[in-house]
Amino acid sequence: MPNERKRGGKQGCKRNLQAEKTLYKSIYQIELARGSSYIASTCSPATQRIAITEVFQEFHLRYGPDTVSIFRELLAESLRQRNDLPAAQAVLSFEPC
Template sequence: MSRVKTDGPPIAKARATYLLELARGCSYVDSTLSPDTGDRAIAEIISEFRELYGDQELAIFRKLLAENLRRRGKQDAASAVVNFKLAGQLR
């Protein structure tokens, strides 16, 4: 995942624009019981985001999702979001 600044107007706009997706994504990932179900939840959230918005803002969305999970005390889930490999990416 590319480096994304998490302050300033673009990130504030992204937070507001993707508020619902971020809340839903955090809740969904937070509710999973194992790393496998967490990975499936992350894949589903990212896939749905890509269908709605395309890939252009995906890095910002993933960064914000990870930040929100960290705020909830879910460090492992936040790391999983940051390190998640999309289909077709090199490992």
């Protein structure tokens, strides 16, 4: 019985995380579309890094630091949906200030 509780707890956490991601995805819809479009349009690793930096700086100025990590996950997800896996990986490995 204790094992069932643990499994249920993990599923509950997973559901909560998914619900949180869904909520923030709707809140940041414009930033995600604009940011993923801008990053995907870059032609070199150097311009990609610049674009990623600018997207995160703008996000930080607008929303503050509290939700940067969830924005990073959602931005990478958006880039994966555009079939830009290298850009998605670059976003996930980016360390915002």
